[in-house]
Amino acid sequence: MLQVLFDALSLGSLYALGALGIALIFGVMRLVNFAHGDVIAFSVFALLWPSTDAVAIVFAGQMPWFLLIPFILAVGAGLSVLSEIVVFRRFRHASPATMMIASFALGFVIRYFLLMLFSSRPKSISLLPALSQPVEILGARMPLLQLITILATIVMLFALSVFVRKTRFGLEMRAAAENFTMARMLGVRANRVIMGAFALSGALAGAISIILGAQTGTADIQMGGAVMLMAFIATVIGGLGSLEGAVLAGFLLGAASVVMQTVLPPEARPFRDAFVYGAVILVLLFRPQGLISARGTKERV
């Protein structure tokens, strides 16, 4: 039972972090960034730099954890900010659909860039191997990594919530997310707010890539895709633009996946995701606006 709870929390953590990364950017510029998953993959491969060889880990991968983690977060943030400057800034006034397609295109560019350098064969990496030791908590055995994933996610969510509520940047971001034009009229620096949102979102992608890399022990150019899909669904269920909703829905999706895995009869388990998506459809039928309705869409009372 406890085991199921921890599994649900750790899978939910991944989805919540991914959903938050998407919701942050959607909030300030109404862009659903489908390149987010590829930023995750790119960050994993940063462990192999500057080598493209399958086994040699010569630089980043050998750093101690307290350097490695900030490095990967910075890589994610850097790529994300770069994509804002090079690509999305030019689409600032375009329709959401145009921006979304641009994000697909950017995703392909990043993925095929990785493909060119590293080939499509998954690379084996040994990232923070100490984390795979089992630990026992309240009678449930789990890898240390799972515990750290859950704790790190809680810390990150808490830090982000303090950041958004208590700092000047967070204040500007909340105002811009609700009414970008009005915030701009009042002198809020639009470019800084948007670049900050991209940087945070990219750093979250970096965090996911560390967790995924440590969990699977591989670097694969496809690895961001699955998380990205679930994270996107979580942002929709959560109510697009709502940060709290994205996190909540991320954890709910994680829980739904793990619970289905446990309660479904063994013959049905391969179709677990179909059941999860079915549940998603049900939720959206009853609450098409998402669990926590998005900014600016509330009815005026």
Place this chain on the structure above:
Amino acid sequence: MSQLEADNISVAFAGLKALSEVRLSVTPGHVTGLIGPNGAGKTTLVNVLTGFQAPTEGAVKLDGESLVGLAPHQVRRRGIARTFQGGRLFRELPVIDNLEVTGVGLGLSRRAAIAEAQAMLDWVGIAPLADRIAGTLPYTDERRVAIGRALMGRPGYILLDEPAAGMSAPEAAELAALIRRIASELNCGVLLIEHNVGLVLETCDHIVVLDSGAVIEDGPPEQIRASETVRHAYMGTAADSTLPVLEVMQ
């Protein structure tokens, strides 16, 4: 003399003249009223004065210096603030944050912005509402928050776009007192755009009447009250909502 001035402003939208050769000035410590039937061009003029709309001809001048070409936030930094019809607050944010973000946008440090926001809420008389979510307020309070937000950074001029819309008579009277205080205590120049002509006649030192984009009358309240041209302009529109106005003016 220090003043905010619309100097011969014309605005044309696709050939249609929204404003033609409008002259108006606002001076510190005085309340100037801007009235006129629906579609007279009142909000267009406010938009021009605050940089939201470029004039086709003419210029907006602050102490004789042209502001044409400045973006709205740059005009705001020069000390010309405005409110919008319906308030247009950040409805998801607490009241205090609505003011604070404006202070930060004006270049204050966060600490200074919070202090100023608290002082301003206090001054406007809504200090107890600081932590309420703006979208949950009744509209009378919402208007006060909008005015408090516009007063952040102590602007030299404030343009109020229909602040009394939908208010009852006692509510409008309270608002009138606040508007007088903005002029007298903060030595701010106020431009009051209102449909409630009674409120304007009672609050303003000077009134400009617009009709079809042109100034048809300009003078102190007594002159406006007595003006045949103004009566005719309001009569001409024949909208039911303006009929009580005529009684007020009698």
